[in-house]
Amino acid sequence: MSAVTEKSMKEILILGAGELGMNVTKFLSERIKGKPEYVISVLLLPEVIKSNNSFDLKLIKTLSERSIKIIVGDVVKETIEELALKFKNYHTIVGCLGFSGGRGIQIKITEAVLKAKVMRYFPWQFGVNYDLVGKGSPQPVFDEQYDVRTLLRSQQNTEWVIVSVGMITSFLFEPSLGVVDLKNQTINALGDWNTEVTVTSAEDIGRLTAEIILFEPRIINQVMFVAGDTISYKQLAEIIEKQSGTKFKRIKWDMDYLKKEIENDPQDNIKRYRAVFGEGIGVSWSKEKTFNFKEGLKMESAEQWVMKNLIISEKS
Structure with missing residues (x-):
């Protein structure tokens, strides 16, 4: 992309199209109607794109109806360098892949995002307050979530926003x-x-994430709490x-x-x-401290x- 195109277009890449990813695309596509400077893409596995089963065909159809572009990628199999080459064309990346890829994947994605010098990153932290949970909790996969935050806070090139929702x-x-x-x-x-x-429905997570992505003035390097x-x-x-x-x-x-x-x-x-x-x-956290409460958004x-x-x- 040319420098002019990079400045004039706001390319957003959603990683994954599961329950959370599809809700983010739903509300984000609704919010950017009439705003041609925004372009939304979704990263899907090659086998999903080639699939003939009814679920995957419906998913592809839904994304098309929402004017979502599809790009092929595999965060598990591809190297950090290969992912960075894909990521570098995007202004904002939103991680919606969860723990399904196995341990180390969230750090790997974050390292690829930073290597690509992505302007803004929403890591897959749609869960509890990992700052308080810390490392060494009964759930070892949470250690990596803490490490992702540490890595993001250690640099200044990529803006980050974390959306904490509690339990789905x-x-x-x-x-x-x-x-x-x-x-x-x-x-x-x-x-x-x-x-x-604290619990938040998957639909509300998608809706609030879209709101936070587009919120003005832009939210930078913050943990945003929401709660249904x-x-x-x-x-x-x-x-x-x-x-x-x-x-x-x-x-x-x-x-x-x-x-x-x-x-x-x-x-x-x-x-x-x-x-x-x-x-x-x-x-858990008080509903009074949440983004949705402060903005008067019903959950x-x-x-x-x-x-x-x-x-x-x-x-x-």
Whole structure:
């Protein structure tokens, strides 16, 4: 790209088109309508682009309808140098790939972004406050998230913005997490009944990320907190009972229990997540300190999510 083109166009690359990536493209494409200086692209695996299965075909069709460009790439297989060559043409890169690529991928992507001298970077930090969680938590993959922040703060060429959302709301109700057990009508509290967790729906994460990307004056080198809701496990149990009309059994999984679970099965990733959230450090924050509260943006609460998704699907 020429210097003139670089200044006149705002090229944004979204890494990944999973639930989060697709929500970011949805709201970002809506927000930039009528603004031809913005161009959005998405990085997809070659096998997705070549795929004939219905899910991938629908994904490609949706991206086309949103006027999203598609580029081919594989952050796992490609080297830092190869990724940097792809990244250098973009003003802003938004990481939406999560931990699915395995350990070391978030650092690798960040190093490629910095090598490419990308102007602005939103790393995949859509989760808890890794500054407070620190290193050495029950979840080792969180160590890398802390290292990404350290790396970004150690340089001055690339602006960065981190969007902290807590836990994706749907994950709090995921059967594998074990907090909400509809089948056995049981709520299992992580750590303690008064331990709090911040949750944000995937749709709201996409919407707020788009808002933060385009916000004026431009947000630079900051951790931005958002929250759909911040609730204790006691409040969660009350919501479930209210919406279901059924009394649920309540069991507290304290830290001794959660740590013992890891000792017995150290390879179980979910048990490690439970322990981090059970400790309650860096996994919740007041809604009053969030970007959405300050900007007066309405969010989906935990109870609203339950009304829309959980109880309806249970009865159907």
